[in-house]
Amino acid sequence: MLAAYAARLDRNDPLSALEVGERPDPEVPDGWARVHLRAAALNRHDLWSLQGVGLGEDKLPMVLGCDGAGVTDDGREVILHSVIPSPGWSGDETLDPRRTLLSELYDGTLAEQVVVPTNHLVPKPDGMSWELAGCLSTAWLTAYRMLFSNAGVSPGDTVLVQGAGGGVSTALVQLGSAAGLRMWVTSRDEARGAQAVELGADRAFASGERLPERVNAVMESVGAATWSHSVNSLNPGGTIVICGATSGDAPEKAELTKIFFKQLRVIGSTMGSLPEMRRLVDFVAREGISPVIDQTLPLGQARAAFERLAAGDSFGKIVLTTGD
Known part of the structure; x- marks a missing residue:
């Protein structure tokens, strides 16, 4: 073969x-x-x-x-x-x-x-x-678990996706938009940010840009380069869901004081289970997501x-x- x-x-x-x-x-x-x-x-x-x-x-x-x-x-x-x-x-x-x-x-x-x-x-x-x-088997399943199993968000909440364009990032935008979440993205490339908006994101920001308001959850796959921005972007009691660290896993600041003072949750997320895979397939088919x-x-x-x-x-x- x-x-x-x-x-x-x-x-x-x-x-x-x-x-x-x-x-x-x-x-x-x-x-x-x-x-x-x-x-x-x-x-x-x-x-x-x-x-x-x-x-x-x-x-x-x-x-x-x-x-x-x-x-x-x-x-x-x-x-x-x-x-x-x-x-x-x-x-x-x-x-x-x-x-x-x-x-x-x-x-x-x-x-x-x-x-x-x-x-x-x-x-x-x-x-x-x-x-x-x-x-669907990898990036989309990863995104589904991050949003619907680990983020603790509800329709109408605001979710920030660090980075735009990759398989997980685009899946997060499409899944979140279909579920009634307000999806924001960051990107070093203005054109990629614009593409994410065309895809369903509500707004796109430059990497590290100060947001107009804090968010309920951050989807983090970049790691060291965006970690402080992710922590600073959250409402008190908010959640960071991290599935990877493409820029490295040793940020300059761990932000531990802000994490405990603001009572933030940091959730690790890896792939997804077979039941989540079945739910993902059903959701994509039902919502007509491509x-x-x-x-x-x-x-x-x-x-x-x-x-x-x-x-x-x-x-x-x-x-x-x-x-x-």
């Missing part, structure tokens, strides 16, 4: 570790199912894997990819849930210290076929496009897709299709 995979690891030049070519068709263990993929989206996780973050030399070669949707051997159209718990784990799989994502321990979705546990298949709603379905897709390319052009992701030029998701 054709696949995009990590053939080696390179922290300084991750794209040099990427190969696009033939890999053996996967075997199907008991309790797992084969999915013939129709669409799969890229995530920053794929670049990190090529750098060796969460992926060891002993697991190579490893097919990349966490997002995906396709057709099972028995003809069911499905969306994949890619958080895989360790054997014997019960409950929320995101809390399992030995959990993995597809492409860490098991081959991922940037291929013509993938195998996953049978209970990790979510029915694709009738009429939902493959490209849309192939975007994830922003920056570019769609055939699987054979995966290198070009990775180059665009690495350059940081994309707005929304980059999707690879098998062409079937």
Whole structure:
């Protein structure tokens, strides 16, 4: 089968570790199912894997990819849930210290076929496009959990999204807007901020800009560069939900005094559970939300897709299709 995979690891030049070519068709263990993929989206996780973050030399070669949707051997159209718990784990799989994502321990979705546990298949709603379905498993699930499970917000509340343009950020704007939240974004790029407003954000601000009023919650994925701004932007009793730290995890100031004095909540958030995945799919279908897709390319052009992701030029998701 054709696949995009990590053939080696390179922290300084991750794209040099990427190969696009033939890999053996996967075997199907008991309790797992084969999915013939129709669409799969890229995530920053794929670049990190090529750098060796969460992926060891002993697991190579490893097919990349966490997002995906396709057709099972028995003809069911499905969306994949890619958080895989360790054997014997019960409950929320995101809390399992030995959990993995597809492409860490098991081959991922940037291929013509993938195998996953049978209970990790979510029915694709009738009429939902493959490209849309192939975007939901990672960034969109992360955004759903941040907003609806961890932020503690209600319709009419104001939510600030630090950064605009990435998969999680655009998902947050679209999900929050559909749920009746007032969504604000920050961006270093005025054009990206304007795109976020077109997408449903109520206002866009320059990174670090003083806001006209404080907000109920901040969705934080940037980390060190925006941490103080996030803390200063919150109402007393507000919540920061943090899912990543692309600018580093050591801010100049921890802001501990402001956090305890203003009684702020800081909530870590990682991916989402299978029930949340089902709710996300239902919500997207019911509200008619169409994830922003920056570019769609055939699987054979995966290198070009990775180059665009690495350059940081994309707005929304980059999707690879098998062409079937």
